[in-house]
Amino acid sequence: MRLIALMQGEHRVTSDADEVISTVLGSCIAACLWDARAGIGGMNHFLLPDGPAHDGASLRYGLHAMELLINALLRQGAERSALRAKLFGGAHLQPHLPDIGHRNLTFAQEFLRREGIPCIGGSVGGDRGRRIRFWPVDGRAQQFLLPPTAVQEGPAPAAPRSGEVVLF
Template structure:
């Protein structure tokens, strides 16, 4: 046998709502559970570095996002991009897979669609290649992402098993810090 099960699985890091993680360790797998939230799995294939975030737009009053709601999601995406750039990634080489954005509760505003639309729009506006993933639908997802290779695995969750997302429904996204107008460029 070639080592223990833990050795063969590598390092497992769980990324929860409001967090992001970046690594250049080829043995690391980033894991998250998604309902209406979105995870961006981003990497620079030449630098051999990648990461994942997990975010949820706050609110959900209408299909038109208000500026405050978008600030939360922009903040989450910028944290991931900046963490990659600070570790040697180059913006022009970044590629991203997007997952999540499910509609889990019938009859309410489709916050999952808003999250998915925002993530796709952010990548387009920033010139980051969208190379795959799985957005929208009616199923929660378990995502595993190997950030160095770019490999991703998705397991869909049945709607009957959605109690795991009860916490997601209660948690409000973390507010971005107040800005003094300073910008840090890499």
Template sequence: MQVIHVVQGEHAIHDHPDVVLTTVLGSCVSACIMDLDRGIGGMNHFLLPDAGPGGPDIRHAAAAMEVLVNGLMRRGAARGRLRAKLFGGARMMAGLPDIGQRNADAARRFLQDEGIPLIASDLCGTQARRIRFWPVVGRVQVHLLGEARIAVREQPKRHPAGDVELF
């Protein structure tokens, strides 16, 4: 198995069945977008919800999402078959602006505006996450990292070890 780590401001696209894409997220968000009929998928990792005065930058939600979608289509994915899963957006520090929530909202808004169905997500809360994504089959494994720092109102259902499998 080949593991490709996607860091902040980057993305990766693959169509080989032995590849897994990984990342670690705090307030950042990753979109895992795939065309399962074509057997291709990709992951991005963005830091901020809005572009700054310098214009589009792949560290920001809209640019990162656009680059991923366009890259998938250049490699043979069909726009109408794209499906998305979103992860991250944690509130890592109480008392500071909730960038994680804003990142999550920006990613959801992009998908809605582009007509790409969101089929699974694990967003917000207070814990960092390690994501593993098998792009050819669309499988995602989420592992929570560390302890919660502020109260969480709602928790998704998890396996006893803190992992979530999203197929």
């Protein structure tokens, strides 16, 4: 197994069964999409649902991140009609600040609905961060909930910790 760490504003697509994509999320969203028949999948990690069109860091925004992920999957042989999704993240970590996690989640769910891509699982909302591992070839995902004060979004540590949950 090769663990590929995904940072904010990045995406990764692969058909390599030995690759596992991992990231750490708070209010951000990671969309995990795959086509099991083609044996290809990928993940993105976006920070905000939308932003200015002229922003050079547009990979941080949901619309651009979702389009890049889907287009990369299709270029590498995935069939749009066979795509399935799992969403992770969207936590509300700072009660005294606006709920960006909810905005991110609403955007991602609506985007998938408009695109006709079924969201068949994941873990969203709440007040805790998550470390996610995603097996893009078959769509398996694993989540580790983080202590409330431990979220620092970015790449995940390689070693699993207690409290592991496997999502199918």
